[in-house]
Amino acid sequence: MSDPQIRDAETADLEAITAIHNDAVLNTTAIWNEEAVTVEDRAAWLAERTGRGYPVIVAVDETGVLGYATFGDWRPHSGYRHTVEHSVYVRDGQRGRGIGKALMIELIHRARSLGKHVMVAAIESSNTGSIIMHKRLDFMQVGRMPQVGTKFDRWLDLTFLQLVLDQRPFPDETK
């Protein structure tokens, strides 16, 4: 099997992205909702993200899309404009072979290129694989909110990690 290639997502990837997303919705607590989405919904999401200049990237090999990652505004108020929150999903059966980390390395590069200052990861607290991956990428755990979510008839805690992307002293300094 050839090494995965990381590139921007295209319309042709949307079916696979939808399947990965819906698997996470139906079978995991990585996403805190229970409604599967359609390819049209993901097409609108891709258009919205890229329309705002934000990346949606995929890892692909000859078997198709192995995973995807993206970021968007962390919170809507303008004071948060230098902070993004990301998500990363690897296809079931492909986890643990470096794909998540490869996607994250490219995503961190994209965030730095856009002049972002902080990346936030909000991770369900029992998702140790994701928490370990983020720590390996130098994300620092900064908080844990007990029982702020629910899925599958139980409470979910949310763990926050963040990566500071640059050391600029003033937020709006041009790079």
Ligand SMILES: CC(C)(COP(=O)(O)OP(=O)(O)OC[C@H]1O[C@@H](n2cnc3c(N)ncnc32)[C@H](O)[C@@H]1OP(=O)(O)O)[C@@H](O)C(=O)NCCC(=O)NCCS
């Ligand atoms: C979390 C996820 C994105 C990680 O991607 P992945 O391709 O499986 O992870 P990688 O193989 O790139 O591993 C990256 C690092 O994390 C470590 N790691 C990953 N999963 C791990 C696990 N379950 N237990 C221990 N360590 C783990 C790896 O050993 C590796 O460490 P290294 O840098 O020292 O080699 C992937 O497992 C996934 O999609 N899970 C389901 C959806 C999800 O939870 N998404 C994240 C929502 S916040």
